[in-house]
Amino acid sequence: MADTTDTTAVLGGHRVHRPTLIGGLRWDTVVGALLVILLAISFSTVGGFGNALNISFLIGNTLPVAAIALPMTMLVAAGEIDLSVGSTVGLSGAVMGALWNHGMNINAIIVVCAVLGVVCGLVNALLVTKLGLPSLAVTIGTMALYRGVAQIVLGSNSVTDFPQNYLDFGSGRLAGSFLPTAVLPWLVLAVAAAVVLHATGFGRSVFAVGASAEAAWFAGVRVRRVKLSLFVATGLVSSLTGVFWVLHYASATYSNATGLELSVVAAVLLGGVDFDGGRGTLGGAIAGVFLLGTLQNVMSLADVSAQSQTIVTGVLLTVSVLGPRVARQMSPSIR
Amino acid sequence: MSTGTRIAALAAGSLLALSLSACGGATKSSTDKAASTAPAAGQSGATDPNAATKKGLTVGFLPKQVNNAYFTISDAGGDTALSALGESYKEVGTTSATDTAGQVSYVNTLMQQHVSAIAVSAQDPGALCTALKQAMSAGIKVVTYDSDTDPGCRQVFVSQASSEDLGRSEVDLLGKELNYTGQIAILSAAQTATNQNAWIGYMQDELKKPQFANMKLVKIAYGNDDAQMSFQQTQGLLQQYPDLKGIISPTTVGIKAAAQYLDGSQYKGKVLLTGLGTPNDMRSYVQDGTVKAFELWDPGKLGQLAAYTAVALASGQISGAQGQSFTAGSLGSFTVGAQGVVTLGAPTVFDSTNISQFNF
Numbered sequence: 001m002a003d004t005t006d007t008t009a010v011l012g013g014h015r016v017h018r019p020t021l022i023g024g025l026r027w028d029t030v031v032g033a034l035l036v037i038l039l040a041i042s043f044s045t046v047g048g049f050g051n052a053l054n055i056s057f058l059i060g061n062t063l064p065v066a067a068i069a070l071p072m073t074m075l076v077a078a079g080e081i082d083l084s085v086g087s088t089v090g091l092s093g094a095v096m097g098a099l100w101n102h103g104m105n106i107n108a109i110i111v112v113c114a115v116l117g118v119v120c121g122l123v124n125a126l127l128v129t130k131l132g133l134p135s136l137a138v139t140i141g142t143m144a145l146y147r148g149v150a151q152i153v154l155g156s157n158s159v160t161d162f163p164q165n166y167l168d169f170g171s172g173r174l175a176g177s178f179l180p181t182a183v184l185p186w187l188v189l190a191v192a193a194a195v196v197l198h199a200t201g202f203g204r205s206v207f208a209v210g211a212s213a214e215a216a217w218f219a220g221v222r223v224r225r226v227k228l229s230l231f232v233a234t235g236l237v238s239s240l241t242g243v244f245w246v247l248h249y250a251s252a253t254y255s256n257a258t259g260l261e262l263s264v265v266a267a268v269l270l271g272g273v274d275f276d277g278g279r280g281t282l283g284g285a286i287a288g289v290f291l292l293g294t295l296q297n298v299m300s301l302a303d304v305s306a307q308s309q310t311i312v313t314g315v316l317l318t319v320s321v322l323g324p325r326v327a328r329q330m331s332p333s334i335r
Numbered sequence: 336m337s338t339g340t341r342i343a344a345l346a347a348g349s350l351l352a353l354s355l356s357a358c359g360g361a362t363k364s365s366t367d368k369a370a371s372t373a374p375a376a377g378q379s380g381a382t383d384p385n386a387a388t389k390k391g392l393t394v395g396f397l398p399k400q401v402n403n404a405y406f407t408i409s410d411a412g413g414d415t416a417l418s419a420l421g422e423s424y425k426e427v428g429t430t431s432a433t434d435t436a437g438q439v440s441y442v443n444t445l446m447q448q449h450v451s452a453i454a455v456s457a458q459d460p461g462a463l464c465t466a467l468k469q470a471m472s473a474g475i476k477v478v479t480y481d482s483d484t485d486p487g488c489r490q491v492f493v494s495q496a497s498s499e500d501l502g503r504s505e506v507d508l509l510g511k512e513l514n515y516t517g518q519i520a521i522l523s524a525a526q527t528a529t530n531q532n533a534w535i536g537y538m539q540d541e542l543k544k545p546q547f548a549n550m551k552l553v554k555i556a557y558g559n560d561d562a563q564m565s566f567q568q569t570q571g572l573l574q575q576y577p578d579l580k581g582i583i584s585p586t587t588v589g590i591k592a593a594a595q596y597l598d599g600s601q602y603k604g605k606v607l608l609t610g611l612g613t614p615n616d617m618r619s620y621v622q623d624g625t626v627k628a629f630e631l632w633d634p635g636k637l638g639q640l641a642a643y644t645a646v647a648l649a650s651g652q653i654s655g656a657q658g659q660s661f662t663a664g665s666l667g668s669f670t671v672g673a674q675g676v677v678t679l680g681a682p683t684v685f686d687s688t689n690i691s692q693f694n695f
C-alpha cells in the first residue's frame with residue numbers, strides 16, 4: 001500500500017510501467033487532490049451539502065458506479081472495455097423482479113442473479129477471446145442484447161414490493177451515520193480489488209497484457225485467461241449491483257441503470273486509467289467516481305441547471321483524457 | 336494468477352454472504368404487504384379549510400424531463416400561479432425522461448434546499464418513494480402531477496383528467512373516424528410510464544365493447560417519448576401491418592412524430608392518427624388533413640393546479656384526505672377524491688373547427 005517507488009520492468013522489449021498506489025506527480029494523485037479540494041469547498045460553502053443525510057445520499061447514489069468501476073479499471077488496464085455493464089445491471093434487476101413475482105425465495109433470487117452475471121460476463125469474454133473480436137464492438141452488441149432480454153423478461157412491469165428488511169439494506173444507513181449500509185460490501189470488494197491489481201502476480205499480468213498482449217504471452221502470461229476472468233468479474237459485480245439498484249430504489253424495471261456504462265467508463269478514464277491499457281490505479285478510478293458523483297450533487301444543490309451540468313461534466317472528461325498525458329510528461333520517472 | 340483468482344473468489348463469496356446474511360429469506364407470498372395504499376397522512380394532523388394562505392413558501396417543480404415542451408408549459412403555469420400568490424417557484428430536473436436515479440437525486444436536492452413543497456411528475460411509480468417519504472417526514476409537502484407515484488409516497492396526485500375518460504375517449508374518437516372497422520395500433524411513451532399504461536388499460540377495455548368487434552388492436556409500440564424513436568416505431572408499425580387503419584398515440588412527443596412520418600409518406604390520409612397532442616404541435620397536420628382530431632387537457636392549467644394544491648397543503652388547508660376542498664385561484668374550487676386524487680377536468684377535443692382558438 002505505501003510503496004512509493006515506480007518499478008519499471010523490461011518485458012519482451014517493452015517497457016511496462018507498473019504504477020503504485022501513491023506516486024509523484026501523477027494524474028490519479030491530481031484527481032484525488034481535486035476531490036479533497038471539492039469536498040472542502042462544498043462542506044464550507046454549499047448549503048445542505050455537509051449533513052449526514054446528503055452525504056449518505058451522495059455515497060448511496062454513487063455506489064453502483066463505484067462498484068462496477070473496480071473490475072472496469074482492471075479491464076481497461078488490460079486493454080479491453082465492457083459497455084454492457086449498464087444493461088447487465090438492468091437485466092439482473094428485471095430477472096430479480098420477475099422471479100420475485102413468481103414467488104421465489106429472495107436469497108435464491110440473489111444467487112440466480114449472481115450466476116446470471118457470470119454468464120453475461122462469460123458471453124462477452126468468449127466472443128472477445130475465442131473469436132478475437134474487439135471488446136468495444138462486442139459489448140456494444142451485448143449492451144443492446146442484454147437490455148432487450150430484460151424487456152422480454154419483465155415487460156412494462158415495475159416490481160416494488162420486496163421485503164422491507166432487504167429494502168432497508170438497500171437504502172438504509174449505518175446507525176444513523178452518514179454511511180449507507182451497502183457501503184460495507186463495497187469496501188470489502190474495493191480492498192480485494194486493490195490487493196489483486198496492485199499486490200499480486202495476477203495484477204502484474206493485467207498491466208502486462210494491457211501494455212502488450214503479445215509480449216505478455218511470450219513472457220508466459222495466459223492472456224486469454226486473464227481477460228476471461230476480468231470479463232466474468234465485471235459481469236458478476238454488475239449483476240450484484242443490479243440487485244443493489246433494485247433494493248436501493250425499491251424498483252425493478254427493465255430500464256434500470258440505462259446509460260450507467262458511460263458513467264463508469266467516464267469515471268475510470270477521469271481517474272487516469274489509460275484507455276490504451278497498461279496504465280492506471282484503482283485509487284485514481286475510485287477518486288474519479290466520487291469526484292463526478294460529488295460534482296453532480298454539489299451542482300444540483302447550487303442550482304446549476306441540468307443542461308449546464310452536462311457541459312461541465314463534458315469539459316472535465318475532455319480534460320481528463322489530456323490530463324494523464326500532461327502529467328506523465330512532467331513526471332521525471334517515466335520516459 | 337491463482338492467488339488473484341482466489342482473492343477475487345473470496346471477495347465475491349463474502350459479498351454474497353454479506354448480502355444474504357442481511358436477514359432471513361422471504362418470498363413474495365410470505366411478505367406482508369406493508370406498503371400502504373392509503374395516501375400518506377399529513378404530519379400536521381389537523382387541517383383548517385379556512386386557514387390563511389402562508390407567505391414565503393417555495394414550491395419546487397420536478398418534471399419528468401426539463402427541456403420537454405409539454406413540461407415547459409405546465410411548469411410555466413405553476414410559476415404563474417405561485418407569482419399570483421406571491422410565493423416562490425423553482426424548477427429542477429433531468430434532461431432525460433428515463434433517468435430515474437437522476438430524478439431521485441433531485442428529490443434529495445430539493446429536500447436539502449428546504450423547499451416548502453415538491454410538485455413532481457414521476458418517471459417511475461416506485462423509485463422515488465424512499466426519497467419522497469424522507470421529504471415528507473422532514474415536513475415537506477409532496478404533490479405529484481401528470482404521472483403518479485405509489486399513493487403512499489405523496490399527499491395528493493393532481494390528475495390531468497380521469498384515466499378512464501382519456502383512455503376510452505381516444506378509442507371512441509378513432510372508432511368514429513374509422514366506422515369501427517380495421518386494424519389499429521398504439522404508439523406509447525416508455526414501457527414503464529404509469530399514466531400511459533393506465534390509459535392503455537382503459538383503451539383495451541373499451542375495445543372489448545360490441546361496437547368495436549371489427550376494430551382490432553394489433554400492437555403497442557413504445558417510442559420512449561423520443562422524437563426519433565417514435566418516428567421509427569411509426570415507420571415500423573406500417574411496414575409490419577400494411578393494412579393498419581389507425582394509430583393512437585397518447586403522448587405529445589409520440590403523436591407529433593407519428594404525424595410527421597405520416598405527412599411525408601404514402602399513408603397520409605389513409606392511416607388516421609389520434610391521441611394526445613398540443614394544438615401548436617398539431618396545427619399544420621390538422622390543417623392538411625393528416626390528423627382529423629386529437630385531444631388534451633391544458634397543461635398550463637395542470638401546472639397551475641399543482642401549484643395551488645401544493646400551497647393549500649403547505650398552508651394546512653388540506654392534508655390530502657378524501658372530501659377536503661380548496662380554492663385554486665381562477666381555476667375555481669376543487670375537492671380531493673379517493674386515494675388523494677384531484678382531477679383537473681374532462682379533456683378538450685381539438686379539430687379543424689376549434690384549433691385556431693388555442694395557443695399552447
